[in-house]
Amino acid sequence: MIKTFRICTIILIFMSTLFISSYKSTANQGFFNMSYLYFGGIHTYVDQVNKTKGSLNVVSPNYFDINDEGKLVITAKLSTPFINEMHRRGVKVVPFLANHWSLKAGRAGLDNRDQLARDIAKAVDQYNLDGVNVDIEGVGRDFQGISYRDLHTDFIRLLRQYLPNGKEISVAVAANPNGWNTGWHGFYDYKGISNHADYLMIMAYDESWESADSPIGPVSSLSFFERSVQYAINQGVPRNKIVNGLPFYGRIWKLDGPTLNNVSIHGRGLSSTRVDPLLKQFNGKVFYDEKVQSPYARFTIPKGKNAFLGLLELTEGDYIIWYENERSIKAKLRVPSRFNIKGTGSWALFHETPETWDYYSLWLNGKYFADVPNGHWGEANIISVAERGWMGGTSSNTFSPNDSLTRAQGAVILIRALGYADRFPKEYIFTDTNGHWARREIELARELGMINGLGNNRFAPNDPLTREQLATILNNIFQFQTEATVSSIKSPFEDVSTDRWSYTPVINIYNKGYLSGFDDGTFRPSAKSTRAQMAALMDRMSLEFEQLKQR
Secondary structure (H helix, E strand, C coil), X not given: CHHHHHHHHHHHHHHHHHCCCCCCCCCCCCCEEEEEECCCCHXXXXXXXXXXXXXXXXXXXXXXXXXXXXXXXXXXXXXXXXXXXXXXXXXXXXXXXXXXXXXXXXXHHHHCHHHHHHHHHHHHHHCCCCEEEEECCCCCCEECCEEHHHHHHHHHHHHHHHCCCCCXXXXXXXXXXXXXXXXHHHCCCHHHHHCCCCEEEEECCCCCCCCCCCCCCCCCCHHHHHHHHHHHHHCCCCHHHEEEEEECEEEEEECCCCCCCCCCCEEEEEEHHHHHHHHHHCCCEEEEECCCCEEEEEEEECCCCCEEECCEEECCEEEEEECCCHHHHHHHHCHHHHHCCCEEEEECCCCCCCCHHHHHHHHHCCCCCCCCCCCCCCHHHHHHHHHHCCCCCCCCCCCCCCCECEHHHHHHHHHXXXXXXXXXXXXXXXXXXXXXXXXXXXXXXXXXXXXXXXXXXXXXXXXXXXXHHHHHHHHHHHCCCCCCCHHHCCCCCCCCCCCCCCHHHHHHHHHCCCCCCCCCCCCCCCCECEHHHHHHHHHHCHHHHHHHHCC
């Protein structure tokens, strides 16, 4: 039976390689990136790595466990064909050693640390692995006069002593942005570990957790993520030994009591891939908290309906999910360059949405959009508005800088810039926006007096936004005034006469220095605005928007 299983596994992995001959690892350039393999099965591991599109330097599968006697257990997931395939691609296989939050196994393993370290070193050599990632969790700092914090550090020292040359040691450590010295967080001696390990993989997630005591909130706010890095730096960990881990999962709460099966849901974990299907099924609404830089969603399951998360049945009631999306992940991917650390990690493959890998390496390495090359005239402006969340890409890795800006896109950008992205209109009056992706923002902009329709309850959301239309919208928002009456000012543009409908807003915006004319003396009021031009304009006006939000 065992032989048959191994043969089938080899065939499956071999067949997978037939379809990835074009796979090329790009992660060896730029910032380091690793991820864990735990979910799915041995037969899906190659496919999970395929989906990362060459973004990984290291993959860390669950090959090593600690049992209650503190001994090494090699799991059934270990696969020599998988290891060989990863090596063929230039990806290191560094399995993680886990006690799976078992206090008994964790303490027993550290009590038996010398033999455990020897056995791990032997297994690494025997199976041609590239090292070990130590992931011992849930062990308190001290117990009955024994400092398990010190034993843990000594265990890492022993691994360094026994592992063959060239094999790496990484250590998963609890995020500690608040500098706690006790309990689980105080268990990890960041500086001591870094003296022996190649890097620390900071588990910069579970800011909220599964418990009635947990606050309802983000799994990893941007502040939590950044402060986790800062703590490591403050502890004296070299920056080139800091890897910050981000979550590919969210957490769900039921807000109005237990389910009909009497199950309370307080921060239950769920895969990022499960969020959108739930929201579509129950017409959920997505919000983005600008302060914490995390998305959340609300939905209600009506009476008589249900849904399942694995074996967990969600029954009628009100729910909230905090999770990660493209915008929040992109914000985190800029952290390594800002702090000049080694790179990122993630928990875990299988739970990320497929498009994650379209942009992951780009944003991690400061490239952002594939169609905005270094040196592009609007590059800095585009990056600035993307970071602010005012303008997104036309896909996860493109910006389409030369495309015409549509009227719908213009409305959405301005709603975001003014901090109204979470609001909803009181009514919907435009008949040509039914089913349109930007319907909510368009109607909200109308109610706020920013935009007007084209008559007969039409908005024409996909029509290009002209320069004079944009000037009018901005003037509606800011109510700019010239020092003299507009009617007494001679038009600086030969193609914008004083009796043109857009004359006043064009002159007001022009006098503020935000929109200029062309070298031939024209303004070209009917010309289409491009996305790059809008980015540049929004970036120039960023202070105006910030000041307006504070009023």
